[in-house]
Amino acid sequence: MSPHAVLTPIWQRQLGTVCRTCRIKRLRPRLVSVGAVQKRRYFTPVTSSEDDSKEGDGDGREKVVILGSGWAGFVLSRRLDPDKYRIVVISPRSYFVFTPLLNDTCVGTLEFRNVLESVRKRNRRVEYIQAWADDISFADKTVTVESSVLDPDVGHALTGPRKTNSSVEKPTDKAPGPGHASVEGFIDQNVQMGGTGKQQAPTFPVRYDKLIIAVGTYSQTFNTKGVRENAYFLKDVGDAVAIRRRILELFELARLPIIPEDKKRFLLHFAIVGGGPTGMEFAACLSDLIREDISRIHPELLKYIRISLYDVAPKVLPMFDAALADYAVKQYRRQNVEIKTSHHVEELRKGFPNDAEAAQNQDEQRPGLVYTIRTKEEGDVGIGMCVWSTGLMANPFVAKALNHVLQFPAESAQITQGEVADPSQRQWTIQRDPKSGSILVDDHFRVNLSAQAAEGETEETVPQACMKDVFAVGDTTKLKTGALPATAQVANQQALWLGKALSKHPDPESFAQSAGFTFRNLGVFTYVGGAKAVLQGPNTDHEGIAKGLKGWVAFLLWRGAYLTMTLSWRNKFLVPMQWLAVKLFGRDISRF
């Protein structure tokens, strides 16, 4: 009889699902004798998942630790076979963001939860620890992590090493510093306090059998003055929440009868920096909001609204062929988006344009009412907000944790090039791209090592090795076989390939002999507003005939394609419902 027999009927039905899939058996459940009748209401399997010091958990599965919960890490956690591997995801945030729909959430076309997927799965085949990865010891096969449950940086784009992240209080910020609870009195005595953030946090080790680095990238400000403190980024859901609030706040402020007209013009001037798909899509979504909802709710404000999109390049949407890019730009012009190419942003600050005093007294602690963006071509321009959606920079974790000079991890690495009698006599470093800092990986996504060059050794003869149990995927990597763009599509395909390959070939030798990864370009699409999108087909040769689609067809393809990717059934259900509600009833503009 089922070991759950002691439970009352009210619970059996709930837990029947758990029984039927037989998951609990694999994790060696034991009933906890809990004494009092009323506590018997809950079934409490005890597993060894909290015990990270043991390798595997005695049931024959290797323990795979995945660092990151973005496109690469999340898809991989779903693709690996949980019968073969014990899957542990370590990420500072407990959810995955479906980034193609993030723009929709900024303006209320979708709700934030519609674009999130929790890392934890309800049937518990994926385990999760909420922490930053700080360092890796390849010899001990251990990752040192730092708890991030209370970290205010979680959910926001990062623009630099965490200690230097701006403490400007955006409305969704949980400000760091003295206002934040310390866990010090709270944890096991032998846990170290440390970490790389502004405040110390508990750090602890997590062992692995296989490690997959999918930590992604940070947002690049190109060190433009004031951007880190004053811009709104568009990488994570915390950013989207801040943007949405700010947009609605600007309209509400401009409606106050006490704001003079010239100030209203500043408040309602929206600046977007970055002419790639993200920035253009945001401009499109904002334009939808204005045309469909603001025009009905705040029609008096329409005449003050401007949207300006800046880019240093002479052309926006460079990955599209000319006909499609022109069509997209024409759509934007119809919606009053001014596209300013070949503009160089030099500064972003709080205060009015051409106000030298405000320019001097940039108080970091006070969010601005009006901002000023200064470009080389136009000088000072007054704006309500600036959304920065350009450029990626290498993750500092990669720079820190993978910059060691290592002893040769004999168990984990094998020589792939060069002659070396005793590898342990040489010093080794992880191979990284000298320009971008990305991790160089082979077509099986294995991290590679190079020995420090000895006398007379060239690039072709210096000894190289590859790690059998450490992999890297996604934005943070660069394939030796040929660089790919840092997009969701690429990360998605890489993670799917690696998950399938590792599940099929758990043994490193057969894995090494399997066919390597090749990228299949499924095209690029960009939403251009007004329920239209442009889709560039797989033929990306700009000089050839582009198999592009336009207008409504692209839009339907786009929405349909999105729904079949990665979203859970909950969101596959709720996203169309939400779109339908917006179509019928308009967007909600409540600010809270």
Add this chain to the structure above:
Amino acid sequence: MSPHAVLTPIWQRQLGTVCRTCRIKRLRPRLVSVGAVQKRRYFTPVTSSEDDSKEGDGDGREKVVILGSGWAGFVLSRRLDPDKYRIVVISPRSYFVFTPLLNDTCVGTLEFRNVLESVRKRNRRVEYIQAWADDISFADKTVTVESSVLDPDVGHALTGPRKTNSSVEKPTDKAPGPGHASVEGFIDQNVQMGGTGKQQAPTFPVRYDKLIIAVGTYSQTFNTKGVRENAYFLKDVGDAVAIRRRILELFELARLPIIPEDKKRFLLHFAIVGGGPTGMEFAACLSDLIREDISRIHPELLKYIRISLYDVAPKVLPMFDAALADYAVKQYRRQNVEIKTSHHVEELRKGFPNDAEAAQNQDEQRPGLVYTIRTKEEGDVGIGMCVWSTGLMANPFVAKALNHVLQFPAESAQITQGEVADPSQRQWTIQRDPKSGSILVDDHFRVNLSAQAAEGETEETVPQACMKDVFAVGDTTKLKTGALPATAQVANQQALWLGKALSKHPDPESFAQSAGFTFRNLGVFTYVGGAKAVLQGPNTDHEGIAKGLKGWVAFLLWRGAYLTMTLSWRNKFLVPMQWLAVKLFGRDISRF
């Protein structure tokens, strides 16, 4: 031909709706000649709604100013006839909260926007100014208001005069003080800075023809030590956001492998203070979350979870008859909710129980990891969070603005009792309940005045008057004909009656002669968890046979009844979709 002919086709279809309802004509539109071709994309009617110094707007409608966007204010704004009145809502928050479903949002059964309705209507028959009401001049028929667009108190329960509101940083707080933008450089030069909050804000006057006070009440802490700073309230959506984050944070913290077992017990002990419907429903919703989602995602934590509900009274749910109350309590016990009646809460503080040092060093700026609730009966108990859902206190605005000694506002008031030759020779005050401070109103919701008693005058002979153009509805009032409970149902009915009566009888004389308000008790229902609710029928005589319903029938009635009340079509559509998604796929537990 339509004045919109200059527009390109892309806009005509959008604005066709506006044309057809002919709303623009009433507001005297004029096309703004805007020169450049691309600006012609937006149609920009200019209205006089920003001009609050004019009485009415020249089209024959009286201007009705409604203070508040709760049940009474919001329902009234929808019920008044916009053909007869120009309706202006003044409220610090731009939305109405459908409070019966607020508990659902705390645990993720619904999304926050599903229970919000924006005050502004898309067809613009209701105008809105985001501000606190500070003071009223009955003689000038003017309300002085204080802009609240950037106010961090908006969206949270208020527990005392705004200057004293705690600055404890809850995750959704936009902290006040130096971190907050000042509008000073931004507004018209002749606008006064003032207000009652921690920071000065611009104040300006708004004239009215009729005024309706529906400002509601604050949350009562009974001055219990530490409650204002450390408790989570449940009155507004900002509170619900904070509660939801805290709940998920507690589970995520408890999952960290570095937290010892005894600390996990504190983290996962949830305390609720208040045995009325709100507190009991929150306990029920929390229990649903645990039983349906936490049991699948964090089964290891189940054995640590406790829910305790405290109340000073010997019985919970006193408005229900004994059989129904007992059924409800039995449901709660099955779900492991410990109901502790006759418990007096004496203190709520941060830190561990029986930790004298922590008790001394209560740093107001640091949110706690663990809290301690101290009751007279049990002493110190360690908890993860305390939700405070008991008690209402009078709104300080009422105390301040309606506490004046007035000159007799001859145009607006008429004598209803007593002999007085020359009313302007007497001093008058607004009638308020001496015990609670509520505004005393007659059965037509008119605000009443009493002359300061002269020699020899008794309560029956002292001159009294009623205002012809100042009304009050909702929680903030007390009917002279008999006090009613401060519930959504009462406020809803009052607002519907007043809206209908004012629309039918815009003239004060015919209004005075119409039949007065009578309350129709439609019953009370409380959700008890597990998709069950108890409904107490209209017969509220506890000694008689209660026409109660139990279990599943009550639940269906409850959900159906809610959907037909007050919610917009958008939410009437989205709420069932969301409930269905939760039923099929579980709740989302992502924290952001």
